Amino acid sequence: MSSKPLTLAEKLWRDHLVLKGENGAPDLLYIDLHLIHEVTSPQAFDGLRQAGRDVRRRDLTIATEDHNTPTQDIHLPIVDPTSRAQVQALRDNTREFDIRIHSLGDKNQGIVHVVGPQLGLTMPGLTVVCGDSHTSTHGAFGALAMGIGTSEVEHVLATQTLPLQPFKTMAINVEGTLRKGVSAKDIILAVISKISTGGGQGYVLEYRGSAIRSLSMEGRMTICNMSIEAGARAGIIAPDQVTFDYLQDKPHAPQGADWDQALNDWSELTTDPDAVFDAEVFIDADTLDPFVTWGTNPGQGVSLMDSIPDPDSFDDPSQKAAAIKALAYMDLKAGTKMKDIAVDTVFLGSCTNARIEDLRAAADIIRGQVMAPGIRMMVVPGSQKVRLQAEEEGLDKVFVDFGADWRFAGCSMCLGMNPDQLAPGERAASTSNRNFEGRQGKGARTHLVSPMVAAATAIRGTLSSPADLEQ
Amino acid sequence: MEKVTQFTGTGMPLKISNVDTDQIIPAVFLKRITKTGFEDGLFANWRQNPDFVLNNPSYQGAEVLVAGSDFGTGSSREHAVWALRDYGFKAVFSSKFADIFLGNSGKQGLIAGVITDADTETLWEQIEADPAAKITVDLPSQEIQVNEVVVRFEIDEYTKWRLTEGLDDIGITLQSEDAIAAYEAKRESWKPKTLPAKGV
Numbered sequence: 001m002s003s004k005p006l007t008l009a010e011k012l013w014r015d016h017l018v019l020k021g022e023n024g025a026p027d028l029l030y031i032d033l034h035l036i037h038e039v040t041s042p043q044a045f046d047g048l049r050q051a052g053r054d055v056r057r058r059d060l061t062i063a064t065e066d067h068n069t070p071t072q073d074i075h076l077p078i079v080d081p082t083s084r085a086q087v088q089a090l091r092d093n094t095r096e097f098d099i100r101i102h103s104l105g106d107k108n109q110g111i112v113h114v115v116g117p118q119l120g121l122t123m124p125g126l127t128v129v130c131g132d133s134h135t136s137t138h139g140a141f142g143a144l145a146m147g148i149g150t151s152e153v154e155h156v157l158a159t160q161t162l163p164l165q166p167f168k169t170m171a172i173n174v175e176g177t178l179r180k181g182v183s184a185k186d187i188i189l190a191v192i193s194k195i196s197t198g199g200g201q202g203y204v205l206e207y208r209g210s211a212i213r214s215l216s217m218e219g220r221m222t223i224c225n226m227s228i229e230a231g232a233r234a235g236i237i238a239p240d241q242v243t244f245d246y247l248q249d250k251p252h253a254p255q256g257a258d259w260d261q262a263l264n265d266w267s268e269l270t271t272d273p274d275a276v277f278d279a280e281v282f283i284d285a286d287t288l289d290p291f292v293t294w295g296t297n298p299g300q301g302v303s304l305m306d307s308i309p310d311p312d313s314f315d316d317p318s319q320k321a322a323a324i325k326a327l328a329y330m331d332l333k334a335g336t337k338m339k340d341i342a343v344d345t346v347f348l349g350s351c352t353n354a355r356i357e358d359l360r361a362a363a364d365i366i367r368g369q370v371m372a373p374g375i376r377m378m379v380v381p382g383s384q385k386v387r388l389q390a391e392e393e394g395l396d397k398v399f400v401d402f403g404a405d406w407r408f409a410g411c412s413m414c415l416g417m418n419p420d421q422l423a424p425g426e427r428a429a430s431t432s433n434r435n436f437e438g439r440q441g442k443g444a445r446t447h448l449v450s451p452m453v454a455a456a457t458a459i460r461g462t463l464s465s466p467a468d469l470e471q
Numbered sequence: 472m473e474k475v476t477q478f479t480g481t482g483m484p485l486k487i488s489n490v491d492t493d494q495i496i497p498a499v500f501l502k503r504i505t506k507t508g509f510e511d512g513l514f515a516n517w518r519q520n521p522d523f524v525l526n527n528p529s530y531q532g533a534e535v536l537v538a539g540s541d542f543g544t545g546s547s548r549e550h551a552v553w554a555l556r557d558y559g560f561k562a563v564f565s566s567k568f569a570d571i572f573l574g575n576s577g578k579q580g581l582i583a584g585v586i587t588d589a590d591t592e593t594l595w596e597q598i599e600a601d602p603a604a605k606i607t608v609d610l611p612s613q614e615i616q617v618n619e620v621v622v623r624f625e626i627d628e629y630t631k632w633r634l635t636e637g638l639d640d641i642g643i644t645l646q647s648e649d650a651i652a653a654y655e656a657k658r659e660s661w662k663p664k665t666l667p668a669k670g671v
Contacts, residue, residue: 121663439493
């Protein structure tokens with residue numbers, strides 16, 4: 001074997017190689033874990049049926065319901081007939097092919113990217129795929145995790161492999177110590193703003209540096225989650241003691257000798273000291289402010305202390321045109337201070353920021369405070385288990401006392417496939433991942449923020465940092 | 472899958488960059504469980520603006536979409552490709568595509584070709600000057616011809632081969648069944664299994 005130094009992503013690639021592609025053909029990679037939800041799977045199961053194919057590895061496959069599911073009155077049938085039919089199709093398909101499913105009402109139901117880690121199915125050294133671009137979340141464990149399309153879902157169901165062209169690698173070095181009120185979400189929004197929504201195309205991003213090492217697993221998941229917003233195929237963080245501690249008591253964590261062997265294998269999962277990345281980016285955590293978006297793609301962001309940039313300040317003509325279009329859609333003017341932007345709704349949820357630490361961070365800020373007049377706040381835990389944990393800690397009471405809606409788990413207002421949507425023209429501070437036109441409802445306007453900024457904004461009514469509450 | 476080699480049709484200029492898949496087909500159209508019939512979802516929100524290019528009668532029936540850079544970003548929804556295909560597009564050209572969109576196109580016989588920014592401008596000029604101009608897209612030679620102009624597009628060799636041969640990816644992979652089984656035989660025992668279910 002050659003001893004060429006490798007990056008972490010390259011090691012994972014090597015370790016999953018079933019066949020090396022020749023003459024321009026892609027490599028064939030083995031898939032260790034396949035997560036399924038109702039939106040991107042029905043046509044894949046149809047394809048299997050039409051071809052008379054079976055699911056190769058039911059024991060590496062798991063399904064949950066998240067995109068269409070309501071976040072209130074979950075004991076009632078889903079009202080929208082098309083949503084109901086799509087959820088029913090998943091239930092029928094998983095029954096027919098005998099695949100494990102966590103349905104609405106089950107404590108392990110929730111956003112697919114919250115469910116995998118909480119069950120301990122997501123772990124270092126795996127390849128993880130799902131018909132959902134935010135599968136990059138699972139890279140936080142040192143897994144190679146990618147979103148795929150429905151044809152690829154069918155491919156994995158039938159073969160447990162995927163033909164893939166090798167990626168390039170990019171190091172995102174984040175050194176320093178985050179200041180109070182600044183979190184993982186601010187790091188990733190700053191990264192996307194720096195490299196733009198297309199900057200990561202063709203790359204696996206490896207997040208490194210002291211600021212990344214000092215993050216909890218949940219913070220790391222927030223970072224890897226939004227790798228796709230920089231156009232990257234995956235984001236990854238080398239596993240360490242934080243990872244191992246998080247996994248140890250999870251239901252599917254390896255036991256006994258397997259745990260020892262796993263720890264041994266996982267300790268190899270780092271980028272070799274002499275390995276060379278195809279590109280490198282540096283972010284200074286010491287000086288980072290809370291970061292928020294002003295436009296209609298996740299790269300259109302600034303420090304919360306700044307103002308909306310002038311479209312003329314962009315050298316690239318397409319970026320300038322995109323800024324003009326975004327400001328018109330957002331009904332905002334260049335030069336407006338971000339902190340002067342008033343919102344109608346605050347959404348705390350999504351696979352980016354709806355884990356227990358996110359809820360705790362927001363609850364700590366709003367506890368004993370009063371919501372700004374005219375604001376509505378919706379809190380949607382990432383999974384039923386997160387909801388139960390929050391209730392055990394009394395967080396639900398903090399949110400309800402504050403006047404927020406305390407909901408059941410799901411994707412909810414992140415993309416509004418269920419009834420949780422913004423009205424046309426409505427403006428939201430949202431802890432989700434996409435501020436695209438119409439994403440949270442037709443004509444809706446989205447500012448992406450951290451859970452702490454979301455909480456402070458709900459109190460003040462304008463985009464705010466926790467520090468603003470002390471003044 | 473049907474073989475894709477060469478076709479001739481008219482074009483449509485989509486002079487917008489950063490077209491994410493939420494714009495190509497909004498989430499509300501993703502609830503269907505069929506694989507066809509997504510044409511009404513294509514750019515559904517933008518189509519409500521009468522000035523949007525899809526509403527321009529001059530470009531009706533276009534089979535070639537020429538878009539700004541960073542096309543197909545965001546959500547992995549293959550429905551974006553289905554919507555373009557169902558509407559009648561056979562090829563999309565842009566100076567930059569999101570990775571997942573590019574992969575999805577290849578699975579559905581939609582040519583997604585990368586052209587330079589300068590060639591994008593050239594094609595827009597040609598199409599706008601004469602919306603009825605015939606455009607020939609030739610996959611084997613990777614060329615787009617409109618009037619006297621010939622533009623080269625990039626597409627990865629493997630996707631090109633699969634499209635021109637009309638091959639089914641799963642069928643190709645299943646020819647390597649032995650290699651898959653051999654890999655499975657040496658997988659580490661600590662790797663997780665979803666069954667039997669734990670933590671329920």
